[in-house]
Amino acid sequence: MEVVQKYMNTFHKNMEALNVLPPNIEPRASGHIIEQQKMIDSILKNGFGYEVNGSVYFDVEKYNQQHNYGKLSGRNLDDIKTNTRVLEGQSEKKNSYDFALWKKATPEHIMRWPSRWSDGFPGWHLECSAMSTKYLGEQFDIHGGGMDLTFPHHECEIAQSVASQGKEAVSYWMHNNMITINGQKMARSLGNFITLDELFTGSHEILTQAYSPMTIRFFILQAHYRSTIDFSNEALQASEKGLERLMAAVKTLNELIASEKSTVNISSLKEKCFSALNDDINSPIAIAHLFDGVKMINSIKTGKEKISVADLNELKLFYKNMVFDILGFKEEQSSASGDNEILGKSIELLLTLRNEAKANKDWGTADKIRDELNEIGIELKDTKGGVDWSVK
């Protein structure tokens, strides 16, 4: 339990850093043994399971006579029959492709619960079916998971639902693809495993720098969830810059001055973004359109394009919705400009001195202030309206 807790804590911390909303319930399989046993009872009662030596197995052969085992993963039982490897210790099953609903525990097995079959533990496909039924009902809309779980795990879940309640539980299955690093799959055996903590701190030999949680989030959203995503320094750096540009434009929105009429089309932009998201959550396309909007925002700022008051308000609301609420980004820089009064005033003082130097064409002093502020992490940008500064 202590080990579990350690990883749970790390997981929660990292999810929070990535601004992933916490679930309402995080049920644990070990706390739902009774529900799982009840489901086994239903499956047995309906004739799709059998007991051998204190273990209970799902009768895939029988299930397949009435239903379609393999419909989700695009397999058919004949292929599975001829290709499933024969392993030791499975001899008590009728067929190698039958899966366990309840396993009798060996004497040294730690996790064990009493049941009418034996002291043992539930088969691993069962927990998801039992817990989702308890908390979401017999039928629910979307079941997610990694592509690697499609077969056998999700296939077995379907079979269990049908066998126990006579109908499927899930309307839509959404499977995300896997992660690769420099073109190779991420695996411990290849030694290219990177944890989120290592990404956030840059403490891994193949990383040339640290990447902020929002950079990681942006990077992931820039690829479709069904594609493999390849981690590399070059790609992550590109994401860092891209996100910076997007967030800068969001700030620029608040500085825009409205005109009589618009030369830009806000509703078209909105429509394109939303239809991309409606198309199987095509986040990369939605982000591409957001960048069209970035160009629009910057052009309005430089006076190349105009925007009406109504359109400006709509655009602000739209970017707030898209960037923060839907794509789930958050400000991560310490935005000292507003929050830290002492720092703000100190910088203002330095900027005043620098402006005086500039007025006297004392470029040496002006550049020294700019360069040294840059050294300590404060970036100055001379614009027409004055000097912008930000903490890097």
Place this chain on the structure above:
RNA sequence: GGUCUCUUGGCCGAGUGGCUAGGCGCCGGUCUGCAAAACCGUGUACGGCGGUUCGAAUCCGCCAGAGACCUCCA
């Protein structure tokens, strides 16, 4: 070995028959005292070989390369 998927310009990454995806980088320009930012311009990209079609990155076949699952644990 079986089933399935993928291969896009310097890098990443969308795109299922005809229309500029987008980001990052490179190069040139505008602006600026300089720099940065911003804006403008700039890419005969679709693994190879054939086929279907008026037309293919997109459909079909073969070949090459990469990956997932096919077993335990979840």
